Amino acid sequence: MTESTATMPATVDPATLKEWAARHDDLMVVDVRSGAEFDSLHIKGSYHVPLPLLSEHTEEFAERLGTRVVLVCQSGARAEQAQQRLAAVGLPTVSVLEGGVPAFAAAGGEVVRGAQTWALERQVRMTAGSLVLAGILAGRFVSPRLRLVAGGVGAGLAFSAATNSCAMGRMLSWMPWNRSAGEPTAHQALQRLRDAA
Structure with a gap:
């Protein structure tokens, strides 16, 4: 049994996301945090599309996203901003992970850990x-x-x-310690989403 796009909830809790990850091959988890945050801890199999990048290329990303999309960040605030931007260009059927990546990790979800930096x-x-x-x-x-x-x-x-x-958060996200060598360009992030489809 699969949920249709019309029944995608606005938010999902970590337990539901764990269940979806096990049941649905078409699930796309999109992490909108900075490169350093993504490198330090991210959900296994998630796609990295930093919020500033998604904000600049919202329509292009909306075209590449599937029908079962969950946006994640550190706490939910940036994922909600991404959700609003995607809804504004005609993609209202994306969910936001409640509590962000740390809540998913605390619930026993499969994550990848790297060098630790401040959120x-x-x-x-x-x-x-x-x-x-x-x-x-x-x-x-x-x-x-x-x-x-x-x-x-x-x-x-x-x-x-x-x-x-958060203008201060936006400025801090561009600081060298918040960027990683693996920070994707718009082309790279779009290509990864295209390959997933």
């Missing part, structure tokens, strides 16, 4: 916290106007939450 969300928290602390200290000891740095970071975080986007 992008953790890097965002460290950067934002450091900027706020620096702004407050600089405002105290250098010039009161430098407290505006802390206010700017706070406003950016509020905007990020309201729009379910």
